[in-house]
Amino acid sequence: MVIGICIGETSLTHVTFISDKMPNVGEYVTMEYNGKKVLGMIENLIMGNDSLNVDINDFKAIQKISRIGAEENYIKGKVKILGDVNDNLKLPRTPVLPGTEIKLADNELLDEIFKVKNPIKLGCLVNQSDVEVNVEANPILSRHLAILAMTGAGKSNTVSVLIDQFLRYNLPIFVFDMHGEYKDAVFPNGEVNVIRPKINPHYMSFHEIKKLVNIGANSYIQERHFRRAFHEAKESLKNGVAQTNNFLQVMYDILENKSLEEGSDKQIVDVMNKIDDAMIKYSNIFDKNIGNILSSIKKGHANVLDLSQVDESVASVLVSHILRNALQRSKDAASKGENLIENSVFFILEEAHILAPKKRETDSKKWIQRVAREGRKFGLGLCLVSQSPKTVDHDALSQMNNMIILRLVEPEDQRHVQSASESLSKDLVDQLPSLNVGEAIVLGLMSKVPTLVKIDRFKGRRHGDDMDIISHFKNSIQKEKEEIENAQQETLDMGYDY
Template identity: 65%
Template sequence: MIIGRCIGEISLLELDFISNCVPNVGEYVSIEYDGKNVLGMIEDLVRGNVALNSEIYDVDDIKTITDVSGDDLYIKGKIRLLGDVNDNLKLPRIPAPPGTPIFKADDKILKKVFNLKNPLKLGTLVNQNDIEVNVDVNSIMNRHLAILAMTGAGKSNTVSVLIDGLLKYNAPVFIFDMHGEYVDATFTNGEVNVIDPIINPTYMSFSEIRKLAKITGSAHIQERYFRKAFNKAKEIISSGGAGTNDFLKIIFSVLESWYNDEGKTSKEKNSIMDVMNKVDDLKEKYSNLFNTNKGNILGTIQIGKANVLNLSQTDEATAEVLVSHIMRNSLQYRKNAVHKTSNKTLDFPVFYILEEAHILAPNKRDSDSKFWIQRVAREGRKFGLGLCLVSQSPKTVDHDALSQMNNMIILRLVEPEDQRHVQSASESLSGDLVKQLPSLNVGEAILTGLMTNVPTLVKIDEFKGRRHGGDLDVVSILANFKEDEAEEIRKQEEDSLNLGYDY
């Protein structure tokens, strides 16, 4: 069925059309000419009446014209051209002639477009729920992914559907779980492996622990003493000469021995005491983070499982240290495995999902976690490390890291600055698609990037497993609290009567 015809000047990338019906934004169409069958996507629509132009200001005149013209309306829209379905979706070299008819793309064409070699089903087309939308697993894991949405738009459900789909391929998924949403989750295609947020400090770099100790780069003397004590503590542990496994206690003992050295000047002792005080603060805040009995945290990752690092009880500084530590070691150990330059290896690819990416890779603040996220985003695909950045505040996610995400799942975004930031980081997100972001319903998303043959408007499947998260039922919580409080008072009164007290 012809739904319209091309009008005006037509380019190789887009065309305007007039329709004799009311199609939907996001629908696919086909344009046949010169032996080609070009697939397109409707990205914008307007409805108008030639007789009712914007220069008519009298309401009664508008009513009169409407009564006379009746349903004499027109539909005008814009179509983004996606490629010739007869030639592997390559864009044609010759544009369609004006007046060329436009057809609704049939199911056979669409099923061919979404039939991928390594499919992961995310959902169905918004406008045709009988057409499954699949994305390519290899493209996701090799070329990275961003999942972006305003709060309440269906972001966590999308992440869960993605994880379950990856587990079907035996992929080792590693989730930096900032809110404990996935600790007790159940997935159809794999189990959860909960990892405690604990680091063996002998695997840490000096810069990681220095940041926790709040020793700035300008405090050169303090940094020198702390570095020497850190390295000495690692030597003591590796030689088996420590009487305790408390790494920070060993560092403190080393510093204390230097402080008690009569050969030190008072100025040197003051500097050492400053470092000792900072180690004391470090012990008070982060003693639970370190354990020399633990192995390398990378050794806890299991293939075919959702490996969940529970960060719900840690502060942002600790989370940043853990992320930078894991990203740094993952990249180095995968390089070792590929180049066979060391026995310190990570022997299989890993897909990392970073919740609250705007905290771990902030746009306007430097941090170690941001630095190593950027490094893995740029270099990781060569060594089998994939990244997924998840955020409800895209404008505050580092632009460099976001631009390395060659795939995007974008749910509802209302704030213009968020929209601009995402569009500037994506090569395949057009201005017309950006206009659709505020009108998406919960669970609806725009897919772009290498994981899909064409930009897609999709209704994400509802996750069938179990996880925490989502909005709390505050009204029920407060009602139950009041009931519990009343029940407690009743019990106290009953107990008092049993003891012989009369109210």
């Protein structure tokens, strides 16, 4: 079906066309010239009328022209060139010839485009619901993914669909669940393994403990006392001579004994006070009876770390601890020549703008950046999820070579996302505010072409949908009325009268 004709100057990446019928932004088209069959996507559309130009200021004149000149309306659009379908979607070396007809791509061609080796089914084309959209799983795991959207645009549903699709491959998924949305979820393709937000201090590094206790970078004397106590505590617990299994308490006791032996040293007392503060502040995340959190991960499960009851500082500690250990475990396996695939994990980080903030330095941000840069070499995948892209660290976001972008209205969010993605054009950015709930632009290495997708409705069950507050309080009126009527009836039954 011919929908337009190429006009004006064409390039290797874009063509302009004129049409007498209105197509849809996001539709795929083909153009045949010089023995090539080139695939493109409509990125922009405008409608105009030469007779009703903006220079006419006479309202009555405009009224008359509009009555007789409606047929003079024109439709002009822009097509992004995606590649030659006969040459593995490589960009052509010569531009499209002006005057070339533009046709809608047929379903058979599109089905071939979205046929991949290891499919992750996201949904269907927004403009053609009979065409399934499948993306390739491996590039998501090895080159990372960002899921970005304003609140209420369908972000959590998209995450759930993605998790369920990955569970079909028996993959270990690890979700940092900031709001408890997934701990009670039911996935058709796998089970949930809830992991408590606890750390055994024995598995924490010196620098993690030092950061936790707030020993400053320039506090050299305090650090020296703290380092000695740290190593003595490790040996004491290892040899079984410590009177308690509480690692921080063992360190505190060592420093207290040292202070009694050598006299009251202000620096030692300051370190003791900081350890005491840390024991109070972080007492809810320490558990001396558990093993390494990574040993709790199960294959083919959505391993959910429930962070809904901890504050941001504790969440940052847990995230940095887990990512550091995962990266170190994989590096150790690589140095021993072991199979890295066995240690593969796909980490999903909700509220990425909190865990990897743009303008603040946090431990979690540091390790998110490290895994984003190095993880693909060691089988560690990363998915950053955020409803505030503008406040997500740019370095981390730019390492996400795949993106699922749902509705974004705020211009600063749009600019930040575009600056982090090479394949997100200005015309596609302009479409973000007009997306409906559940619609997304999908682009990156996981897909052969940028795609406008209607994300599937998650078929399982999860928490996190907006509360129906009105229904709750409306029903409570009826409930209160029934309770009063029941109380009055009980009074009558007892022989009393009003």
